[in-house]
Amino acid sequence: MARPQSGAPIPALDADQDAVARGQPAFSILCSAYRCEAYLADTIDSVVGQTLADWELIIVDNGPSDAIAAIVDRYRDDPRIRLIRQQNSGLIGGMATAVDASTGQYLVPLDSDDMLTPAFCRRMAEVLDSRSEIDVLSCDARVFRDGEEHDLANSFLRKRLGLEHRLTLADMIGEHDVIPYFAVFRRDAWLAAGGYAPGTDLVEDIALYLRLIVSGHDVRVLPERLTRYRLRGDSASRDPSGVEAFESACERVYSGAALESGDPAILSVLAERIRGFRYEQALRRARWAFVNGDVAGARRASRAAFSQRRTMRGAVVLVGVSVAPGALRVIRPLKHRVSRGASRVVARVAALADRHTVRER
Numbered sequence: 365m366a367r368p369q370s371g372a373p374i375p376a377l378d379a380d381q382d383a384v385a386r387g388q389p390a391f392s393i394l395c396s397a398y399r400c401e402a403y404l405a406d407t408i409d410s411v412v413g414q415t416l417a418d419w420e421l422i423i424v425d426n427g428p429s430d431a432i433a434a435i436v437d438r439y440r441d442d443p444r445i446r447l448i449r450q451q452n453s454g455l456i457g458g459m460a461t462a463v464d465a466s467t468g469q470y471l472v473p474l475d476s477d478d479m480l481t482p483a484f485c486r487r488m489a490e491v492l493d494s495r496s497e498i499d500v501l502s503c504d505a506r507v508f509r510d511g512e513e514h515d516l517a518n519s520f521l522r523k524r525l526g527l528e529h530r531l532t533l534a535d536m537i538g539e540h541d542v543i544p545y546f547a548v549f550r551r552d553a554w555l556a557a558g559g560y561a562p563g564t565d566l567v568e569d570i571a572l573y574l575r576l577i578v579s580g581h582d583v584r585v586l587p588e589r590l591t592r593y594r595l596r597g598d599s600a601s602r603d604p605s606g607v608e609a610f611e612s613a614c615e616r617v618y619s620g621a622a623l624e625s626g627d628p629a630i631l632s633v634l635a636e637r638i639r640g641f642r643y644e645q646a647l648r649r650a651r652w653a654f655v656n657g658d659v660a661g662a663r664r665a666s667r668a669a670f671s672q673r674r675t676m677r678g679a680v681v682l683v684g685v686s687v688a689p690g691a692l693r694v695i696r697p698l699k700h701r702v703s704r705g706a707s708r709v710v711a712r713v714a715a716l717a718d719r720h721t722v723r724e725r
Contacts, residue, residue: 389444391419391485391548392468395476396458398426403477403594404435410479410592412442416486422465423476425449426458456560456568463559471549473560473569478505478546479592487590488548491527499553499581500573503546505593531583533625536574537618538633545569546591553581566613574621607648611641643672650681659685 393411397404404423411421421444425432428449436447448461459473470492474480484503492501525531557575564571576583615638622634646669653661662685670678 389418389420389468390416390489391470391472392463392466392551393419393421393472393474393480394459394462394466395421395423395474396426396455396462397423397429397432397476398452398455398458399429400476401429401431401435404432405438407474407476407479408436408439408445410481411474412439412445413482414480414485415482416489417444418489419444419485420466420468421445422462423447424458424461426452426454454565456562456565459560459568463554469551471551471554473547473549477594477596479594480546481506481590481592484546484590487586487588491586492548492550497582498584499550500576500583501548501586502584503586503588503590505546505591506589507593507595509595525585525587527584527586529584531573531577531585533574533577533621533627533630534633536570536577537622537630537637545593557581564613564617566610567617570614571617574617578621578624608645611645615641639672643669643675643678646672647678647681650685654685 395407400407408421408423411419423432423436423446425436425447428451433447433449436445439445446465448465450458450461453461463471470488488501488503492498525535553576554572557572557579560568560572561575573583618634618637622630646665650662650665650669653659653665666678666681666685669681
């Protein structure tokens with residue numbers, strides 16, 4: 365898409381754009397921008413390219429950065445795009461500023477390196493305008509890296525949920541890949557739940573969805589790929605401490621929601637999820653220890669993993685490091701080349717951690 369040039373004539377507004385110019389947009393798209401100079405123009409272009417023009421885009425230069433301001437200035441002739449500059453207050457502070465400045469009926473948080481497909485606003489409006497009971501509507505995403513579709517491009521969500529399925533605490537706590545990354549919130553629902561709440565860093569969006577569900581709000585997923593999720597080169601999967609910090613934050617907010625619900629079934633789901641965290645953490649430690657030549661440490665960690673979940677995967681790792689570590693060193697590279705299914709699981713976990721630990725930190 366050609367980007368508007370500074371000083372170009374202001375184009376005539378269609379009916380949707382004219383409504384926005386009068387301060388009555390349907391969608392307020394909210395973007396907290398920090399260290400995203402390489403990606404921000406693509407994000408803005410994806411909003412400008414919406415087939416439904418009834419939106420405003422509020423970008424908070426959460427730095428501030430003269431380079432970000434210069435990128436936004438290219439769009440100065442579009443009255444729907446506004447820039448607010450402030451000292452860095454993190455993603456939560458940047459989003460709070462954007463919400464305060466917004467006027468739309470629907471709120472759409474958008475990471476400054478992700479994109480909307482052209483039909484995003486129109487399709488989400490079609491559903492929300494006809495289904496007043498839905499408070500929050502999420503959708504699926506295509507995953508890409510460095511301009512190319514990733515092997516998860518068929519669907520970001522492994523568990524396919526239909527629009528008629530109302531998300532539950534069990535969905536959120538028990539399934540890491542039904543978390544609605546891209547969503548449209550009715551303004552009153554966002555405000556009632558407190559938006560991105562202070563003290564929920566790393567998991568601010570997960571904590572918000574949990575509060576919404578506990579308080580009885582209706583959260584659903586439209587199983588259409590209406591967004592594009594960028595896997596960046598600085599993925600948190602390269603930083604083991606970042607992955608574990610994310611998991612610890614998830615455990616904290618999951619536990620709070622489950623306890624608040626008081627439902628024994630949800631508490632059981634929580635206990636299983638925590639075992640899952642412990643299992644994956646122990647397997648990662650076993651891998652790191654093994655790669656670094658600490659076979660004894662790898663054995664201890666693999667035994668800890670197997671004590672949490674007696675899976676075939678855990679058993680293979682435990683036997684390998686205990687009985688034939690030399691053979692495992694030979695097998696391991698081959699396994700990584702041929703195990704396409706396993707690589708997809710790793711990519712999903714990396715995407716989860718990437719969103720919550722790399723951006724805006």
